[in-house]
Amino acid sequence: MIAAPYVPLVMQWCDEVALFGVSATNLSDGAGPADRRRLISAAGRRLAMGLSATEILVVSHDILTDKAFQSQIEAIEAKRVLIADEMHNLGSAGFLGAQPDFFEFRLGLSATPVRQYDPEGTNKLFGFFGQPCFEFSIDEAIGVCLVPYDYYVERVELTHDEMETFKALSEQIRKLGWKIEQGVKDAHLDNLLRQRRLVIETAANKLARLGQLLDVDGARHLRFDLIYATDKAPSQLDAVNDLLRTRGVLYHQLTAEETRDRRGTATILANYQSGDLQVLTAKRVLDEGVNVPQIKRAFILASTTVERQWVQRRGRILRKCDAIGKSFGVIHDFVAMPPAEMVQDPDAKKLVAGELRRVHEFARLARNFGAADGPIRALEEMQGLT
Numbered sequence: 001m002i003a004a005p006y007v008p009l010v011m012q013w014c015d016e017v018a019l020f021g022v023s024a025t026n027l028s029d030g031a032g033p034a035d036r037r038r039l040i041s042a043a044g045r046r047l048a049m050g051l052s053a054t055e056i057l058v059v060s061h062d063i064l065t066d067k068a069f070q071s072q073i074e075a076i077e078a079k080r081v082l083i084a085d086e087m088h089n090l091g092s093a094g095f096l097g098a099q100p101d102f103f104e105f106r107l108g109l110s111a112t113p114v115r116q117y118d119p120e121g122t123n124k125l126f127g128f129f130g131q132p133c134f135e136f137s138i139d140e141a142i143g144v145c146l147v148p149y150d151y152y153v154e155r156v157e158l159t160h161d162e163m164e165t166f167k168a169l170s171e172q173i174r175k176l177g178w179k180i181e182q183g184v185k186d187a188h189l190d191n192l193l194r195q196r197r198l199v200i201e202t203a204a205n206k207l208a209r210l211g212q213l214l215d216v217d218g219a220r221h222l223r224f225d226l227i228y229a230t231d232k233a234p235s236q237l238d239a240v241n242d243l244l245r246t247r248g249v250l251y252h253q254l255t256a257e258e259t260r261d262r263r264g265t266a267t268i269l270a271n272y273q274s275g276d277l278q279v280l281t282a283k284r285v286l287d288e289g290v291n292v293p294q295i296k297r298a299f300i301l302a303s304t305t306v307e308r309q310w311v312q313r314r315g316r317i318l319r320k321c322d323a324i325g326k327s328f329g330v331i332h333d334f335v336a337m338p339p340a341e342m343v344q345d346p347d348a349k350k351l352v353a354g355e356l357r358r359v360h361e362f363a364r365l366a367r368n369f370g371a372a373d374g375p376i377r378a379l380e381e382m383q384g385l386t
Helices: 007-018 033-048 067-075 087-091 119-129 160-175 177-181 187-201 205-217 234-246 262-274 307-317 346-363 376-385
Strands: 002-004 024-026 056-060 081-085 105-109 149-157 225-228 251-254 279-282 297-300 329-337
Touching: 002 007, 007 024, 007 056, 007 262, 033 056, 033 067, 081 087, 087 105, 087 119, 105 119, 149 205, 149 346, 149 376, 160 177, 160 187, 160 346, 187 329, 187 346, 205 234, 205 329, 225 307, 234 251, 234 279, 251 262, 297 307, 307 329, 307 346, 329 346, 329 376, 346 376
Parallel strands: 002 056, 002 081, 024 056, 081 105, 149 329, 225 279, 225 297, 251 279, 297 329
Antiparallel strands: none
16 A cells, blocks of 8 residues: 555656556545545455456545544555655644554655654654654755755745734734643634745745746746645735746646646646656645656745755755756745844844745755855845844
């Protein structure tokens, strides 16, 4: 049993399995519960009758936690192996409350197995899968299975109104700060934090800066580019798409909506990989695992504070691709800064400090770290403002 979080990853795993001379059964290919029961029963019969020595089922994470599904798998008289891709996602209550303990062998795969801000979920995951048995850091991977990269910090000032909104939300959050310290769950507080992060991720000046960067090369010369927008407000992705459309750029968005259609997703990726599409626009669906090694350059308009996302996104951009002669990747990171006249405000300093963590992490391995146009100057400037 191979479990992955998203349909594109399920499809990708089926393709990988085929390289080993066996065929995988895709249980997430538009199949409903009745179809899944039929396919699982057929696999069980082939094993029982000796018609096959191994059956490989590929399924999405949400189906893996289904009780009826688990019962049917448990009833098969065979040794069971679970390979869980992006296993950090299984630290949610849904999986932890319905762990399939009947799998005799378990392998969890993740670039970031430790769940940030969730030590309890991390401990339970390690309790199910065991402690890490093999680690390969991004530092080690660059030059082996990942290409080096250049990192550019695109500092974008918040407008005066955006900064005032950020400050007002920060004040409300401070009043509830004791709940954060004591680990008290509060929906209102979560919403305030989300709204404040939204101000940073959707800063209006980011679109203008993106347009300037795209115009440096010109629309005709764009190829194998990726633009990440926030997943907290659809308006930003719409605005990015409009910006590309007005420039005559051949693009397609790839979000959760598109990936519900397996054939449609395959067509989008094939067109991008062949160069027929110049740009992909996305929110989160490309963060984890999806193998599109042709991506040469990424414009990251919005990032969360979750370090796992930073690792995953670099992994998307730095994959080797000999087919197009890819020797390095390029990352343009859009970093929100306070208006120049407000840099001494305490909330402005906190804004910079929050963005600085990500900039430091991305910058430390960049091959252009100390270059004149590299990230070192932005780091020094931001450190001076905190």
